Amino acid sequence: MKSDAWFRYFAIGSTWFWLGVFSLLAFLLMLLASIMRQDQAHILYLPFTFNNYVLSFSPIYLTIFLRSFYLAGFCTFLCLVLAYPFAFLIARAEKNRREIMMLLLIIPFWTSSLIRSYAMVSLIKTKGIINTLLLTLGIIHQPMQLLYTNTAVMIGLVYNLLPFMILPLYANIERLDMRLVEAARDLGANRLTILKRIIIPLTMPGIVAGCILVLLPAMTLFYIPDLLGGAKSMLLGNLIQYQFLTAHNWPQGAAISMVLTLLMGLMLIAHKLLSHGKDSNEDFV
Amino acid sequence: MKPSGPETEKTGIAASIYTYAVYLFFYIPILILIVYSFNDATYSVTWKGFTLDWYRVLFQDTNLWIAALHSLILAISASMAAAFFGTLAAISLFRYQFFGKKLVHGLVFILIVTPDIVTGIALLLLFSLFHLPLGFWSLLLAHISFCLPFVVVTVYARMSGLDKNIFEAARDLGARDLTIFGKIIIPLLMPAIIAGWLLSFTLSLDDVMISYFVSGPGFEILPLKIYALARLGVKPELNALCTIIFVITMSFVVIAQRLQRKQP
Structure with a gap:
């Protein structure tokens, strides 16, 4: 086997290179x-400080953070309520x-959400x-002002992210052992x-997976509030x-991103615990 | 599990209505976008007749052509590299034992879940550490790294479905490993590799979030151009451009889906 050891080393080496350098x-x-x-003079310099984290929770940022969390949370809730029965039907x-x-569900999952957001603009x-x-x-006598409101941002977010809730839920519901339901009946x-x-506890990993895939993008897809929302719809992603x-304050931006990464x-840990050692990764793709 | 009676029929109808409503919600905005790209009016909502003028305007825009060419070169090279290295990674994770295997496997899934904005700024920091100027190369490296996990997952899934005895028999x-790789593994994995490649192409062609952070003024790409135009408002030429891109990426997704469904 020695003569093709180089192949093994090349495969493992390139894997480590891509994931080690470009993600780790x-x-x-x-x-x-x-x-x-x-x-002004330095993009980044030492010594270390935790000030960026302290600042991340100062009133100005905290307001944006909370509003962002509220909007994204509400979007996640709407997606969950809409997606659960739909995943069941599929x-x-x-x-x-x-x-x-x-x-028909996978097409909106993979195609450009920028284009779909733009399509929503011309609609509303x-x-x-x-x-x-x-x-x-x-039905109405004066045109409604929908565009550039929080409602428009919400419509745009749900429109773009609903497939990301449906797919992991579907993956879980499909694996559900129907005999348990019959036994209970x-x-x-x-x-x-x-x-x-029975049904909700057993599909909990799917629910959490869907929430991860919706909540985090909902807080960060900056072009949705940018195209559909007004000046007040700044989300974490825009910040x-x-x-x-614009502000060229990289440490502050990195600190806010770290808070997001922590979330x-x-x-992910919650999802892992709920999956009880089963291959929990299947829910995400 | 299926009780019968008038109540079931009612829920059945409600279920159908709900299903159609969700699909209409998904597709109506896109359909309207496509229809309006053929409408012979600049600002009117009403239908003024069929025209290809907006497509003609597009084809005369040299800047747009350059950006489209850039995006195409980027998408082709990034997706091919991602398909190649992604397949190698899937094979390593499936067949070999090596240092940090669990960590690498975990990273693949974390990368898929990570919000694009976080990936974007992490890569921006990486490129500035190595003084890599922002432009084609930074975009290429970034696109390969965010496409790679999707290839790994697609290929790995198919490999798990293969009969392991085939490898044992060949051995x-x-x-040798290389023969097994070239004569057995690659042909069997081909549909998954092509599917991963097509999905990478789509992801690369559509990406806004990550490219936004790692692109430079010297190398303009289509999605960022579309974003800049979309911020200015709705325009019929932009409808036409979005229609073209949507149709291309949609066909790629459909083909990729077909390939993944084929049983090994």
């Missing part, structure tokens, strides 16, 4: 940058129908389709009890973008 |  090292650099200082559909349903703008339609039908449990005591590209870490 | 018959 890059993330360690972000951690480092978040505890460094910045001034999982219960007959095979041919299910394949078409999945394909003051002289857009929705307003024109409602005016013509006489035979033992006299009603629908609500079955849902509360990080601002720190890096992701906590959610 | 017993005296085949």
Whole structure:
């Protein structure tokens, strides 16, 4: 086997190179940058400080952080409520129908969310389709101001992120052992009890996976508030973008990103614990 | 599990309505975008007749052509490199034992979940540490690294579905690792590799968040150009441009999906 040892080394080496340098090292650099200082002359300099983290929780940033969390949290909740029954319907559909349903779901999952956000702009703008339609039908008498409001941002976020909630839920519901539901029914449990005591606990890993895939992008997809929202809809993503590209305060931007990364870490741990050692990664792709 | 009666029929109808409503929600904005790219009016909402003028305007825009060419070169090279290194990574993770294997495997999944903005700034910091000027190379490296995990996962999934005895049989018959790799593994994995490649191409062509941080003024790419134009408002030429890109990426996704469904 010695003669092709080089192949093994090449495969392992290139794997380590890509993941070691472009993710591990890059993330360690972000951690480092978040505890460094910045001034006019230097992008980053020593000695280390925790001031960036303290500042991240100062009133100005905290307001944006909380608002961002509230908007993203509400978006995640809406997605969950909309996605759960939908994932169930796909999982219960007959095979041919299910394949078409999945394909139609995967297209918005993979195609550009920028283009879809832009499509939403032309739909809801003051002289857009929705307003024109409602005016013509006489349902409203004045065009609604939808674009550049928080409602528009919410519509845009749910529109873009709903598939990211449906897919992990579907993966979990599909694996659900229906015999458990039947057993519960035979033992006299009603629908609500079955849902509360069996279906929801068993699909909890999918719920958490979906929440991770929706909550984090909802806080960070800066072009959605930028295209659809007003000046007041600044989210965490817009703040990080601002720190890096306009204010040139990299340490502050890195610190805010670290807070976000920490949140992701906590959610991933929760997901791992809920999966009880099963291959928990399957939920994400 | 299926009780019968009038109640089931009612829930069945409700379920159908709900299903269609969700799909309409997904597709109506895109369909309207496509229809309006053929509308013979600049600002009007009403249909003024079919035209290809907006596409003609697009094709005359040299700047746009350059950005499109850049994006294409970037997407082709990044997706091919990602498919190559991603396949190697999937094989390493599946067949070999090595130092830090668990960590590397974990990183693949963490990268998929990580918000793009975090990946973007982490890479920006990395490139500035190595004094790599922002432009084609920084974009290429960034695109390869965010596409790679998706290839790994796609290829790894197919490899898990393969019959392990095939490798043992080949080895017993005296085949070396490289022969097993070239004659057995690669052909069997081909559909997954192509699927991963197509998905990488789509991701690369559509990426805004990460490219936003690691691109430079010397190398303009299409998604950032679209973003800049979209900030200025709705325009029929932009509808046409978005239509073209949507149709291309959608066909790639459909083909990739077909390939992944094929049983080994």
